[in-house]
Structure formats: C-alpha cells, structure tokens
Amino acid sequence: MSVRSASALPEAAAAPERAGGRRALAARRRRLMVNGLRLLVLVVWIGSWELTTRIGLVDKFFFGMPSGIVQRLWTWITEGTALGPLWEQVLVTMEETVLGFLVGSVLGIILGIALGRNRLLADVLSPYIKAANSIPRVVLGALFAISLGLDLKSKVATASILVFFVVFFNAFQGVREVDRNLVANARILGADGRRLTTEVIIPSALSWIAASLHISFGLALVGAVVGELFGATEGVGELIYNAKNNFDANGVFAGMALLAVVALVAESLITALESRLIKWRPNPVTDVAI
Amino acid sequence: MAPAIQLRRVTKRFLTPKGGVYTAIRDLSLQVAPGEFCALVGPTGSGKSTTLALISGLEPPSEGEVEVFGKPVTGVGHNIGYVFQADAVFPWKSVLDNVAAGPRYRGASKREARERAQDWISRVGLAGFEDRYPHQLSGGMRKRVALAQTLINSPEVLLMDEPFSALDVQTRTLMENELLQLWAASSASVVFVTHDLEEAIALADRVYVLTAGPATVKGNYAVDLPRPRNVAEIRFQPRFDEIYQEIWSDLRDEVLVSYERQKRIGAA
Numbered sequence: 001m002s003v004r005s006a007s008a009l010p011e012a013a014a015a016p017e018r019a020g021g022r023r024a025l026a027a028r029r030r031r032l033m034v035n036g037l038r039l040l041v042l043v044v045w046i047g048s049w050e051l052t053t054r055i056g057l058v059d060k061f062f063f064g065m066p067s068g069i070v071q072r073l074w075t076w077i078t079e080g081t082a083l084g085p086l087w088e089q090v091l092v093t094m095e096e097t098v099l100g101f102l103v104g105s106v107l108g109i110i111l112g113i114a115l116g117r118n119r120l121l122a123d124v125l126s127p128y129i130k131a132a133n134s135i136p137r138v139v140l141g142a143l144f145a146i147s148l149g150l151d152l153k154s155k156v157a158t159a160s161i162l163v164f165f166v167v168f169f170n171a172f173q174g175v176r177e178v179d180r181n182l183v184a185n186a187r188i189l190g191a192d193g194r195r196l197t198t199e200v201i202i203p204s205a206l207s208w209i210a211a212s213l214h215i216s217f218g219l220a221l222v223g224a225v226v227g228e229l230f231g232a233t234e235g236v237g238e239l240i241y242n243a244k245n246n247f248d249a250n251g252v253f254a255g256m257a258l259l260a261v262v263a264l265v266a267e268s269l270i271t272a273l274e275s276r277l278i279k280w281r282p283n284p285v286t287d288v289a290i
Numbered sequence: 291m292a293p294a295i296q297l298r299r300v301t302k303r304f305l306t307p308k309g310g311v312y313t314a315i316r317d318l319s320l321q322v323a324p325g326e327f328c329a330l331v332g333p334t335g336s337g338k339s340t341t342l343a344l345i346s347g348l349e350p351p352s353e354g355e356v357e358v359f360g361k362p363v364t365g366v367g368h369n370i371g372y373v374f375q376a377d378a379v380f381p382w383k384s385v386l387d388n389v390a391a392g393p394r395y396r397g398a399s400k401r402e403a404r405e406r407a408q409d410w411i412s413r414v415g416l417a418g419f420e421d422r423y424p425h426q427l428s429g430g431m432r433k434r435v436a437l438a439q440t441l442i443n444s445p446e447v448l449l450m451d452e453p454f455s456a457l458d459v460q461t462r463t464l465m466e467n468e469l470l471q472l473w474a475a476s477s478a479s480v481v482f483v484t485h486d487l488e489e490a491i492a493l494a495d496r497v498y499v500l501t502a503g504p505a506t507v508k509g510n511y512a513v514d515l516p517r518p519r520n521v522a523e524i525r526f527q528p529r530f531d532e533i534y535q536e537i538w539s540d541l542r543d544e545v546l547v548s549y550e551r552q553k554r555i556g557a558a
Contacts, residue, residue: 179378181374181376181377181378182378182380184348184372184374184378185372185374185378185379185380185439186380186391186395187348187366188346188348188366188370188371188372188440189391189392189395189439189440189443190368190392190395190396190443191391191395192395195395199380199391199395200380203380203382204382206382278382279423280381280382280383280423280424280425281381281425
C-alpha cells in the first residue's frame with residue numbers, strides 16, 4: 001500500500017506550490033466577487049422597491065415599503081405588538097414548531113422503520129398511507145382548531161402531521177434501501193434480528209431520515225403558522241393575521257421577515273445535528289446545497 | 291473424518307422479477323477437506339457466489355444437500371466467515387468497532403471485544419487506524435478491515451467471494467500473501483471464489499472449475515505446489531505453468547460458452 005514514491009526534487013515541488021497559491025488567490029477573488037454580487041442584488045431589489053413605492057409607481061398600501069417594514073419591526077421590538085411583547089410571539093411560534101417537529105419526526109421514524117421491517121404491515125397499510133398523503137393536510141389545521149382549541153395543542157398537531165409524512169416516507173424508504181451486503185455481513189458475524197435493526201437498519205436509514213429533517217423543519221414552521229392563522233391568541237402567524245385584518249402590508253412583510261430569520265437559525269441547528277448524527281459520511285448533503 | 295464442506299447434487303433456482311425461473315446451479319457436488327484451501331473458478335455469472343451463499347446458510351438449496359462438518363446447513367452457522375466481493379464493512383462504525391462487531395454480536399463484553407479487535411487490527415497491519423471510518427481508508431485497507439472482522443470470529447469455514455478483485459495488482463499480491471499467512475495460522479477450510487485462474491492456483495490446494503451457468507463442476511485439480519508460498523514468485527515455477535495449462539484447457543471452453551452467450555444476449 002505504501003508504493004508511493006516520495007523523492008520529489010525541491011524545484012519540482014516548488015512549482016505546484018506556486019500554482020496552489022495562485023489557485024487559492026483565485027478562489028478568494030471569486031468568493032469576494034460572489035459576495036459583492038449578492039450585495040448588489042439586495043441593493044437593487046430593496047432599492048427599486050423603496051423607490052417605486054416612494055414615487056407612487058407601485059401602491060405602498062398593497063405592497064408595503066422597505067422603510068415602513070423596518071419601522072414596523074422597530075416599533076414591535078421597542079414598544080411591543082398589539083398582542084404583547086414581540087419576543088413572546090416569536091417564542092410561542094418557535095415552541096409550536098419545535099414540538100410539532102419532534103412529535104412528527106419521532107412518530108415518523110418509529111412507524112417508518114416498523115413498516116420498513118414488516119412486509120405484511122406495510123402491504124396492509126400502504127393504500128391508507130398513500131391516500132392520507134395525497135390530501136392537502138394543511139386543511140386539517142381547521143379541524144384541529146375546532147377539536148383541540150385555540151392554544152398550543154392545535155398548532156403542534158398541524159405541524160406534526162405535516163412533518164410526520166415526510167419523515168415517515170424517508171425512514172420507510174431508508175429501511176428498504178439498506179445494502180443487502182451489509183445485512184448479510186451482519187448476519188454472518190452473528191447479529192440477531194434486534195441487533196440487525198439497531199446496528200444496521202437504523203444507522204443506514206439515518207442518512208435518509210437526516211436529509212428529510214431539513215425539509216420537515218420548514219414544514220413544521222408552516223404548520224405552526226397555518227395553525228395560528230386558523231385561530232390563535234398569540235404567535236407570529238397571529239401577528240400576520242392581525243396585520244392583514246388592519247390592511248397593514250408592512251406588518252405582513254415584517255412577520256414574514258421574522259419567520260425567515262427563525263427558519264434560517266433552525267436550518268443551521270439542523271445541519272449541526274445532521275453532521276453529529278452521521279459523522280461517518282464523507283460528504284454531507286449540505287456541502288452541495290446552496 | 292467428515293469433510294468440512296460437502297455439497298451433494300445441489301440445485302439452486304431463483305425466481306426472476308418477470309416471474310420466470312433462473313437456474314444458477316445444477317447438480318453441483320463438491321467436497322472440501324478440513325483445513326483445505328479450495329478455489330472455485332468459472333466464467334462470470336456461473337453461480338460461484340450462489341455456491342458460497344448456500345454453504346453459508348444465507349440461501350437454502352432448491353434441491354440436494356449442503357453439509358458443514360457433517361451437519362446439514364439450516365441457517366447461518368456460527369462457525370462461518372464470509373468475506374464479500376463488495377465492501378461490506380459498516381460505514382458508520384470506526385475500524386475498531388467494525389472489527390469488534392462479531393464478538394459483540396456473539397455476546398462478548400464491549401471491553402473484551404475491543405481488546406480482541408485491537409489485536410486483530412495489528413495483525414492485519416492497521417494499527418493506528420482504529421478510529422478512522424471506512425470512507426477514510428483505501429480499498430486495500432478496507433479489505434484488511436473486512437478480513438480482521440471475519441477472522442476475529444475464528445471461523446472454521448472461511449468463504450471468500452472475489453475478495454481482492456477490486457484492488458490494484460500490487461496491493462492484491464500483498465493481500466494474497468497476508469491471507470495465506472493468516473490462514474496458515476488457523477485451521478480453517480477455505481472456499482475462495484475467483485475468476486482469475488492464476489490467483490486460484492497460487493493460493494489453493496485444490497481448484498474446482500465450474501461450467502458456464504447453470505454451474506456444475508467441470509473438473510477438479512489438486513495443486514501440488516509446496517507451502518509456504520510466495521504468491522509473487524510462485525508464478526515463475528515450471529510446475530505452476532503445467533497446472534495452469536491443464537486447468538486452462540478445461541476453463542477455456544466454458545469461458546467461450548459464456549462469452550458467446552453474452553454476445554447473443556447483447557445482439558438480441
């Protein structure tokens with residue numbers, strides 16, 4: 001294995017080093033250019049929005065105005081919202097999202113693995129699961145608002161039902177796609193059925209499950225906000241709903257901006273969780289994601 | 291004394307996805323003595339891997355009898371080791387935990403399993419790589435992990451399915467020599483599947499030539515080259531050439547049959 005020759009001459013070694021330095025410089029320049037262009041896009045976008053609404057080309061009553069949105073956010077931060085302090089609204093929505101995400105993904109993982117391991121159960125239940133998956137499940141939020149009330153429970157239920165199906169299908173598929181060689185190897189090495197599940201099936205399905213967690217956290221947020229729109233007393237969704245009722249476009253945009261921040265923070269947390277869960281994998285999917 | 295492995299008129303059929311029946315092995319009989327190193331050669335798709343699956347107990351035969359140490363095979367036996375053609379080490383386990391997997395599954399404590407794994411890791415020359423994950427290793431190193439993982443269970447029957455076919459020539463020769471040393475220190479009976487006749491002769495005591503599928507035994511040849519052998523040098527012995535000529539005349543016909551068949555499938 002150690003048949004690599006290591007007798008490179010000094011001058012021969014210096015050339016690739018120079019080339020490497022040039023390449024690093026080019027990479028740095030490219031990064032700078034990309035960041036510069038990103039900034040330009042932002043300035044042009046926000047600037048043209050502000051300009052066109054200011055001169056009246058676009059009606060700021062319907063489309064809001066960047067400076068108005070910032071102002072609204074500032075008022076919310078300094079003076080609180082109509083529903084109470086801003087951080088409380090964000091916290092409520094976060095709580096609903098995280099709980100819905102946990103409940104949905106835990107149920108999805110357990111049922112996905114169970115059905116993936118049990119052929120009969122999968123064959124019996126698959127038409128029902130497919131049917132349940134094909135209906136637009138957000139409308140269940142209305143049902144939950146009636147049956148579970150206007151507090152936390154109905155939002156968690158809406159969020160978890162959205163999360164459940166995504167995680168479930170990924171866990172199920174992950175179990176089905178386990179490398180036959182690995183299973184055969186584990187059996188030869190002496191693994192019984194339980195060991196096979198915990199030592200081969202679950203770790204192997206984890207990369208599928210982890211990939212689905214990115215999407216499903218976003219869906220949990222959708223579920224929580226939609227749940228709030230169907231009826232709530234607090235939360236960012238309720239803030240947006242209130243703003244809409246007052247014909248306050250800036251308020252709607254400000255709520256959206258808050259949700260974007262929450263989603264970005266959550267995304268980075270999930271990425272950290274993913275790289276912990278599957279640290280054995282050479283290239284996490286997040287490396288190629290934009 | 292009963293032979294280590296005995297296959298009597300074994301047939302194995304598979305259902306194809308289209309609902310047809312594919313016969314991988316027909317009427318195959320072979321016998322491996324305790325401690326014997328036996329090689330199976332045959333053209334690609336001649337049911338060599340299926341034969342191993344039957345001996346290991348991963349697959350039941352459709353007809354005929356498979357016995358290991360005189361007992362019919364009914365499931366995966368505890369005294370079997372199997373090195374797969376493709377990478378079958380667990381990618382989510384470190385080298386140490388991969389090698390320790392066998393003893394763990396067989397009821398050893400975590401500490402004991404790791405101690406024994408440590409020993410085997412040094413024996414296959416991977417000391418210092420205990421904490422690496424398989425994707426951080428070269429193909430040859432992953433094969434060493436697979437070897438240690440298998441041999442740590444001290445199998446009495448060692449099945450190897452073209453274990454070195456994916457390696458480059460130099461690494462391969464190295465691994466073949468190491469395999470012979472490890473085998474000499476054990477008393478395992480080996481069935482080594484390969485499509486490379488040179489590899490088969492260099493390693494084995496006995497070479498079985500299988501026919502183009504459905505596989506049956508075309509002939510078997512004793513390899514009377516002295517041991518210990520150096521795989522890199524034994525190819526230059528005149529006796530090696532004689533044995534090679536003798537077996538090749540048998541194998542060539544089967545390779546041609548298999549090649550013609552593939553051409554026909556390709557043309558159709």
